Amino acid sequence: MQDHAKPLDSESNGEQNPPQRAHQGRKAVITRDDLIDAALKLIGPHRSISTLSLREVAREAGIAPNSFYRHFRDMDELAIALIDRAGRSLRKIIGEARNRASPERSVVRSSVEAFMEQLNGDERYLHILLREGTVGSDAFKQAVERELNFFEEELRVDLIRLAETNNTGIYEPALVAKAITRLVFAMGATAMDLPLEKRAEIQEQMTTMLRMIVVGTQTMAQSDTIRL
Amino acid sequence: MQDHAKPLDSESNGEQNPPQRAHQGRKAVITRDDLIDAALKLIGPHRSISTLSLREVAREAGIAPNSFYRHFRDMDELAIALIDRAGRSLRKIIGEARNRASPERSVVRSSVEAFMEQLNGDERYLHILLREGTVGSDAFKQAVERELNFFEEELRVDLIRLAETNNTGIYEPALVAKAITRLVFAMGATAMDLPLEKRAEIQEQMTTMLRMIVVGTQTMAQSDTIRL
DNA sequence: CGGTTGTATATACATGTGTATAATAAGCCG
DNA sequence: CGGCTTATTATACACATGTATATACAACCG
Numbered sequence A, B: 001m002q003d004h005a006k007p008l009d010s011e012s013n014g015e016q017n018p019p020q021r022a023h024q025g026r027k028a029v030i031t032r033d034d035l036i037d038a039a040l041k042l043i044g045p046h047r048s049i050s051t052l053s054l055r056e057v058a059r060e061a062g063i064a065p066n067s068f069y070r071h072f073r074d075m076d077e078l079a080i081a082l083i084d085r086a087g088r089s090l091r092k093i094i095g096e097a098r099n100r101a102s103p104e105r106s107v108v109r110s111s112v113e114a115f116m117e118q119l120n121g122d123e124r125y126l127h128i129l130l131r132e133g134t135v136g137s138d139a140f141k142q143a144v145e146r147e148l149n150f151f152e153e154e155l156r157v158d159l160i161r162l163a164e165t166n167n168t169g170i171y172e173p174a175l176v177a178k179a180i181t182r183l184v185f186a187m188g189a190t191a192m193d194l195p196l197e198k199r200a201e202i203q204e205q206m207t208t209m210l211r212m213i214v215v216g217t218q219t220m221a222q223s224d225t226i227r228l
Numbered sequence C: 001c002g003g004t005t006g007t008a009t010a011t012a013c014a015t016g017t018g019t020a021t022a023a024t025a026a027g028c029c030g
Numbered sequence D: 001c002g003g004c005t006t007a008t009t010a011t012a013c014a015c016a017t018g019t020a021t022a023t024a025c026a027a028c029c030g
Helices: A032-042 A054-061 A065-070 A075-099 A107-120 A124-131 A138-166 A173-192 A196-227 B032-042 B054-061 B065-070 B075-099 B107-120 B124-131 B138-166 B173-192 B196-227
Strands: none
Touching: A032 A054, A032 A075, A054 A065, A054 A075, A075 A107, A075 A124, A075 A138, A107 A124, A107 A138, A107 A173, A107 A196, A124 A138, A124 A173, A138 A173, A173 A196, A173 B173, A173 B196, A196 B173, A196 B196, B032 B054, B032 B075, B054 B065, B054 B075, B075 B107, B075 B124, B075 B138, B107 B124, B107 B138, B107 B173, B107 B196, B124 B173, B138 B173, B173 B196
């Protein structure tokens, strides 16, 4: 059995850290975040999380294989933490893009632009979320699903706000948000494996698809109103 | 180096097989298809192709590990063949469902129904196509992509036919087909990991999403016409 | 200083993998 | 039959992996 002791509170938490009693025992030379970084370095267009080995990550991080256990129970736990981080990072980016949206540059369009920008830059966080959705442990898949739900929720709120502003109706906004999100991610996943020249085409296709959905929900909202 | 000799034409081709000279040398005890079957047995909701090992498949098929090379260069080649088979099988099923469609039971709806039926039955072919799309070698991903394109193409033809029959317009039918296909597969992938009770809900969501797309394309077709 | 505590490493082991090499087995032809 | 051809297996090797156990190391506390 491995130890996987808890103490390691030193700096492992990437975010806030209250007072904290001065530490006990040897100083940790590495943090959870460092390990996640190492894993991130190993991931690319041709390498997915599920194929990473514990030893490989440890090697990349410059620690002994067994030290890994001080930070994560196994690779699966690291993978989930990684998904978490990727999701947060990406939501922040898309969120910013959303705020840059204006009446002329719709929320949907500027989000898609930001999304494709990330894709075309070699942004690993996005790569991960795009392609790791369907393989791995149940816990892992749930983590990915959770991130997608976050995206959907934020989009849903925006869509409603937008519909009120522009005084267009919106039918089943939650479903609209879900459809858009899933479609963008699905199309993005295929775009990832395409040369840069072809990605512009995909982006255009994506935009048209989303417009169909938007037109659809608005039309359905109208005929709903009429019927009442 | 392995041999991976070609001769093995005995019965390896799952489909048509012309005259064929009486074979030479020892009779093959196993075929490519048998190996694919073995791999299929090992795959399930919690086991994906990419995690299968050559030895494992050979074991399941009851042959020595090295015999594998007589039939496939490596696991990747087998995986591609498997995708091929899964695609063919599934297209046949959906195709039949499509033909059962009538004016009241739209093509889209009955296809979705057939799709979910497959999902709820423990149909491995579908599981494979749903979840293996984004990981694996480039050749493998291309194989999956190819199957999706087949689905899209068949759907596209049907959509056009349908639009003419019902005299509704249709805007960018190819994109409509693509959007529908990708969305159904994406939603199906998440449904796969859900308990049966919740899948009905997903199916309903899926139907509404598709209706939005259809309404959208029709509306856009109309305003196109008007503008002319 | 020595004790205690938490961390990191070294070594080791069993297990699984892909595949090279060589031997064996089975079927046909002359 | 002997010879040829193809298929299958046996054995073996080098390598990577996860992890158990034990030991060394660093920091604090009294």
